[in-house]
Amino acid sequence: MVSRTHLTLSMTSLQDRNNLVATNNSIESSSMRPMDRSDSATRIWLYSGIFWMSVTMLIGLIEAVKLFYPEFLQGIPMLAYGRLRPVHTNIGLFGFMSMGYLGATFYMVPRLTQTPLFSERLGSLTAWVWNLNLVGGCLGILMGYSKGKEYTEIPFPFDMIIGLLVIAIAGNLFSTITMRREQRVYVSLWYILLAIIPFPIYYTLGNASKFSGIEDAIINWFYSHNLFGIWLTTLGLATLYYIVPKQVNKPLYSHIVSFVGFWSLAAFYPWNGGHHVIWGPVPMWVMTASVTASIAMFVPTFATMVNFGGTAWGTWAIMKRDIGYRFSLMAYACYVGASLWGTGLAVMSLNAKLHFTNMTIAHVHLGFLGFGVPGLIAFTYFYIERSLKLKYSRPLAEWHFWLTMLGIVGYVVSMGISGWVEGSAWEAGNSPQGTMVDRYPYHVARAISGLIVLLGQFLFVTNVVKTVNAPAALTATSPDALQS
Amino acid sequence: MRYTRVFPIVIVLSILFGLAFTGLVIAPGFASDIARAPTVGLVAYTAPEARGRKIYAREGCVYCHSQQVRNVKADENMVASYGVSKAGDYFYDTPHLLGTGRQGPDLSNEGRIWRRDIGQPARDYLIAHFINPRQYNPSSIMPSFDYLSEQELSDLTDYIQSLGAWKDNVPAEVAS
Ligand code: HEM
Numbered sequence A: 001m002v003s004r005t006h007l008t009l010s011m012t013s014l015q016d017r018n019n020l021v022a023t024n025n026s027i028e029s030s031s032m033r034p035m036d037r038s039d040s041a042t043r044i045w046l047y048s049g050i051f052w053m054s055v056t057m058l059i060g061l062i063e064a065v066k067l068f069y070p071e072f073l074q075g076i077p078m079l080a081y082g083r084l085r086p087v088h089t090n091i092g093l094f095g096f097m098s099m100g101y102l103g104a105t106f107y108m109v110p111r112l113t114q115t116p117l118f119s120e121r122l123g124s125l126t127a128w129v130w131n132l133n134l135v136g137g138c139l140g141i142l143m144g145y146s147k148g149k150e151y152t153e154i155p156f157p158f159d160m161i162i163g164l165l166v167i168a169i170a171g172n173l174f175s176t177i178t179m180r181r182e183q184r185v186y187v188s189l190w191y192i193l194l195a196i197i198p199f200p201i202y203y204t205l206g207n208a209s210k211f212s213g214i215e216d217a218i219i220n221w222f223y224s225h226n227l228f229g230i231w232l233t234t235l236g237l238a239t240l241y242y243i244v245p246k247q248v249n250k251p252l253y254s255h256i257v258s259f260v261g262f263w264s265l266a267a268f269y270p271w272n273g274g275h276h277v278i279w280g281p282v283p284m285w286v287m288t289a290s291v292t293a294s295i296a297m298f299v300p301t302f303a304t305m306v307n308f309g310g311t312a313w314g315t316w317a318i319m320k321r322d323i324g325y326r327f328s329l330m331a332y333a334c335y336v337g338a339s340l341w342g343t344g345l346a347v348m349s350l351n352a353k354l355h356f357t358n359m360t361i362a363h364v365h366l367g368f369l370g371f372g373v374p375g376l377i378a379f380t381y382f383y384i385e386r387s388l389k390l391k392y393s394r395p396l397a398e399w400h401f402w403l404t405m406l407g408i409v410g411y412v413v414s415m416g417i418s419g420w421v422e423g424s425a426w427e428a429g430n431s432p433q434g435t436m437v438d439r440y441p442y443h444v445a446r447a448i449s450g451l452i453v454l455l456g457q458f459l460f461v462t463n464v465v466k467t468v469n470a471p472a473a474l475t476a477t478s479p480d481a482l483q484s
Numbered sequence B: 001m002r003y004t005r006v007f008p009i010v011i012v013l014s015i016l017f018g019l020a021f022t023g024l025v026i027a028p029g030f031a032s033d034i035a036r037a038p039t040v041g042l043v044a045y046t047a048p049e050a051r052g053r054k055i056y057a058r059e060g061c062v063y064c065h066s067q068q069v070r071n072v073k074a075d076e077n078m079v080a081s082y083g084v085s086k087a088g089d090y091f092y093d094t095p096h097l098l099g100t101g102r103q104g105p106d107l108s109n110e111g112r113i114w115r116r117d118i119g120q121p122a123r124d125y126l127i128a129h130f131i132n133p134r135q136y137n138p139s140s141i142m143p144s145f146d147y148l149s150e151q152e153l154s155d156l157t158d159y160i161q162s163l164g165a166w167k168d169n170v171p172a173e174v175a176s
């Protein structure tokens, strides 16, 4: 029996093995407290991530309206543009992206290691403290205690608590990984290791240091770009690498390509920070190193493109059937798009024209709204179907998909054109005040796109809440719908 | 055995991260071409200016206004009038407020436009503009900062008038 299992196991790919032994449901008893049951941490992190995703979209929409109709909600200091904007970014990065993808991480790690999480209880506890802490930090910003430097706005002590929580989370995950029963280390785990190991270093550096002038700027961007690149992006990619092969029910196109993709990303991403101050008064070699590394990012981007493209090739039938899979593909396409776009923005001549314009905003939202949002949605649908074994409403999900798609395209195209128009106008001798009127239609279009995304999000949340709370008999998936 | 597959990964990752850390964090601390001294003529912020700077940071002015003139075509007019920003110009800036976007104009030389020697009219304009930007430019999208106290508006004005103002006091032969 044992050897037969072993035989079948070694014949299937590592990915498929994870389908065989899902969780340790067998050792779960009703006497366990809810917070000790498996996946209880996953659920809190994931649902919190979805909650914050909605909040950050709502705030983004308010800001977007204020950028063409500044009297909107005027007169309430807590809703002033300059205070809402850091709340939008911090909730986006630390609420939605961090929490949502940590939810996925807490789901993946026990399965990839074939080992129960080191401590479900610690996992759940850190999630609740994280939520409370984030509320505190954002209230601090809204009440005028922002630290005032981009991506480090959350005031003391809330900023430091995030760092401590990540150490606890990393410890929890890392312990699980070292105690693992599965010897092989799948790509997703590499990305997770990259995410959890250096974080405390650059996070503390970025938030607790007091440098001045240009040195402060270089360190600020070293921290920020690592936050986007080797914390959020890596967790996002880990999730996609995990769910896509399962959604298409075949192994990853090439493990060699993922190897190249991972190690080139790990080598080049931490050098990218300086590309935020191209043409600034920074030492020449900081700029050269960062621009070179940004252009070298083409290698991991290309590897990801080939690997997911190869895996997805010829899966039209699954695309039609599985809406979650479509979201994975959307995330994948936008990730590749945002990364190529980023490489383009790091080209010195293009940066000269487009830095300071809405083109950066387009790039950022192609990254977060185009890659981060659909990626987490894909994971959520995956989780509901495959792990909870529930069936969500298909018409709602179908609407959700098309609204999200439309909104993302609208956002990125409007801001992209606006950025190009601004850059061209400045090069022709015009000033930012002079282009205010030119930006108006694009800002309106961006707000409409945001509204469309938010509508889709509303359908999504409704769908998830209804599905998860519905009586099991009504929503259980039929086995053939899963076929995995 | 368990460790054999994870620890090499951890070590190589640490080395890769450590390299970038050395290059972008430690090395600038020793670099000779990063400002170790203020640009000639730069003066430290006075107490009201420093308070104003804090307000500028916490109210989020930095999200729409850069403080950085680059030697590129898009900044040509500013370069012609005020020159390119140098590292030493930021010597007293903690935190830095270089900015990443220009929904509004660059402010690194604002104190040379609304100069102190204009006197009260310049202050009156700046304060009234903070309170209601659309009084002067109906299509402006700048938020109105009507919720700031009189003291805060005054500090903010002091800070804005300090931006780049010192450059006007530097004798031409020293500046070059
Ligand atoms: C409904 C969707 C959204 C809308 C309407 C929206 C709107 C906006 C607006 C108006 C800005 C300020 C742009 C400026 O300064 O000119 C902004 C910035 C930003 N948003 Fe969003 N946003 C949305 C979704 C998101 C999401 C989901 C994230 C996820 C993390 C996000 C992350 C950011 C970041 C990081 C910035 C700062 C960009 C920079 O400094 O260059 N946004 N957004």
Ligand code: HEM
Residues within 6 Å of the ligand: A150, A228, A232, A233, A272, A275, A276, A294, A295, A297, A298, A301, A335, A338, A339, A340, A341, A342, A343, A344, A345, A346, A351, A354, A355, A356, A360, A363, A364, A367, A368, A371, A372, B100
């Ligand atoms: C190969 C990958 C990438 C490269 C080379 C790259 C490059 C760049 C460059 C050059 C800028 C500065 C633009 C400017 O200010 O002129 C930038 C800004 C930014 N990027 Fe990327 N990017 C990449 C991928 C991503 C991804 C996938 C995300 C999000 C998940 C992201 C998030 C951001 C954010 C938030 C900013 C704005 C920071 C700010 O100004 O506040 N980037 N990126």
